[in-house]
Amino acid sequence: MTPEQFIEFARVLPEPLLLVSGEGLLLATNQPVADILGLRRQELWGKMLFELVTESDNDILKYLQACSISRAMVIGSLTLRLNDGQTLICRSQGAVIQPWSPESSALILLRLENRVVASSNFVLLNEKIDELAKEVQRRKQAEEALKKANQELEIRVEERTTALQETLNELQVTQTQLIQAEKMSSLGQMVAGIAHEINNPVSFIYGNLHHAHKYTEDLLKLVQIYQQICPDTPPEIQQQVEEIDLDFLIPDITKLFQSMKVGAERIQEIVKSLRNFSRLDEAEFKQVNIHEGIDSTLMILEHRLQARHEYPEIKVIKKYSQLPNVTCYPGQLNQVFMNIIANAIDALEASVNNLNPQTTDNQKLAENNPQIQIKTELIDEKWIEVTIADNGLGINEQVRSKLFDPFFTTKTVGKGTGLGLYISYQIIVEKHNGQLSCFSVPGKGAEFVIKIPIAILNKS
Ligand SMILES: Nc1ncnc2c1ncn2[C@@H]1O[C@H](COP(=O)(O)OP(=O)(O)O)[C@@H](O)[C@H]1O
Ligand SMILES: [Mg+2]
Numbered sequence: 001m002t003p004e005q006f007i008e009f010a011r012v013l014p015e016p017l018l019l020v021s022g023e024g025l026l027l028a029t030n031q032p033v034a035d036i037l038g039l040r041r042q043e044l045w046g047k048m049l050f051e052l053v054t055e056s057d058n059d060i061l062k063y064l065q066a067c068s069i070s071r072a073m074v075i076g077s078l079t080l081r082l083n084d085g086q087t088l089i090c091r092s093q094g095a096v097i098q099p100w101s102p103e104s105s106a107l108i109l110l111r112l113e114n115r116v117v118a119s120s121n122f123v124l125l126n127e128k129i130d131e132l133a134k135e136v137q138r139r140k141q142a143e144e145a146l147k148k149a150n151q152e153l154e155i156r157v158e159e160r161t162t163a164l165q166e167t168l169n170e171l172q173v174t175q176t177q178l179i180q181a182e183k184m185s186s187l188g189q190m191v192a193g194i195a196h197e198i199n200n201p202v203s204f205i206y207g208n209l210h211h212a213h214k215y216t217e218d219l220l221k222l223v224q225i226y227q228q229i230c231p232d233t234p235p236e237i238q239q240q241v242e243e244i245d246l247d248f249l250i251p252d253i254t255k256l257f258q259s260m261k262v263g264a265e266r267i268q269e270i271v272k273s274l275r276n277f278s279r280l281d282e283a284e285f286k287q288v289n290i291h292e293g294i295d296s297t298l299m300i301l302e303h304r305l306q307a308r309h310e311y312p313e314i315k316v317i318k319k320y321s322q323l324p325n326v327t328c329y330p331g332q333l334n335q336v337f338m339n340i341i342a343n344a345i346d347a348l349e350a351s352v353n354n355l356n357p358q359t360t361d362n363q364k365l366a367e368n369n370p371q372i373q374i375k376t377e378l379i380d381e382k383w384i385e386v387t388i389a390d391n392g393l394g395i396n397e398q399v400r401s402k403l404f405d406p407f408f409t410t411k412t413v414g415k416g417t418g419l420g421l422y423i424s425y426q427i428i429v430e431k432h433n434g435q436l437s438c439f440s441v442p443g444k445g446a447e448f449v450i451k452i453p454i455a456i457l458n459k460s
Helices: 003-011 031-037 057-069 115-229 235-243 246-278 290-305 330-353 361-368 420-431
Strands: 017-021 026-029 074-081 087-098 107-114 286-288 315-319 326-328 371-378 383-390 435-441 445-453
Touching (some): 003 017, 017 031, 031 074, 031 107, 057 087, 057 107, 074 107, 115 246, 115 420, 246 290, 246 330, 290 371, 330 361, 330 420, 330 445, 420 435
Antiparallel strands (some): 286 326, 435 445
């Protein structure tokens, strides 16, 4: 391509184009180049490329050389010196039109591209990408924060629910305890009331029995004297003597009074036990004889210890030691004895029910020999121990771990509330600063050990 052909060709193209020799001589340019530089086209004729740019001669030559030997376009960068003193960075694409030969130098076509526009576009794009990336980052962070907040909220809701559930459980237990305490106290009052009411008439009977016996003896003596002094009794009297069978009546009446006395004494004992058990003073801390408490509890449970239609008698073996009086809440302690002994009776009845249904009562007795052993001991000068053991079904490890939990029961609805041992634990451990523990060999029986201080320990 000659410079003339080039100009013809370049005129129609809108981008700046230059035709240079391999040494950098400007052979031709089109109008856009002159416009960018702020010169007239004629002014460019005969100029060297180095005069129009800020890059060193060396750099320009290297670039042109690269263009003249490459088959592809070579991208470079040229900083144009503008007429107004400013500079303009352009991207240049160089392509060889006529390779170098010994006869003539190479001809190179340079196509310029305004880098400012390109790069400002590029900057804009970069900014956009940057903004976008930041936005994505922000959203990610917001999402993370939201997730975290959600998780925290979930945890808080869970904690709150657990706390509420715990409060509900506590309330339920308190409510049941209140009902139980209320029942016990009204039962106690009723028992004490009945005991009091029975006590008076029994006192009349017991007090007068002695006199009635004495008067009867006196009268009988009178009859005897009369018989001795007047052996010939008139027939009406003799007939009456035979009718009432006087010979039998005289020895029998003494026996009769004796058994009435035993009966009245027994009623008095029961009344005493009832009063002892109900202990309306239960809120009070008192010094009491622990054995009396256990005995009155056994008296109340007597009807469950006796042989009944389907159950053999439960033997109670007491091994009491010499104990000092113990400072405690006696009414509450009796409630503990009651709960533990009643559980033992339940366990013994269950073990009888477990036998072959064909077994007769006597066999049941022989096989089972159900018994409750109650042992008391003075451990040292500060502590006493009460052990209540039965030879019932015993307690397996799974049940044992939940024994003192509120509402834990293995009994049917109506029979068990699951509160007996829970309340007993509270009374022994919380109220008396003592210990309540359970030992069992499954299948052989269970043993409950109550350990309490003789005198009140400082409660923390
Ligand atoms: N002497 C015992 N022998 C076997 N199991 C027992 C004995 N004492 C207590 N248990 C077990 O402990 C559970 C809880 O007893 P408790 O708190 O008194 O509640 P309840 O008697 O109302 O079931 C009983 O259901 C029973 O399974
Ligand atoms: Mg119970």
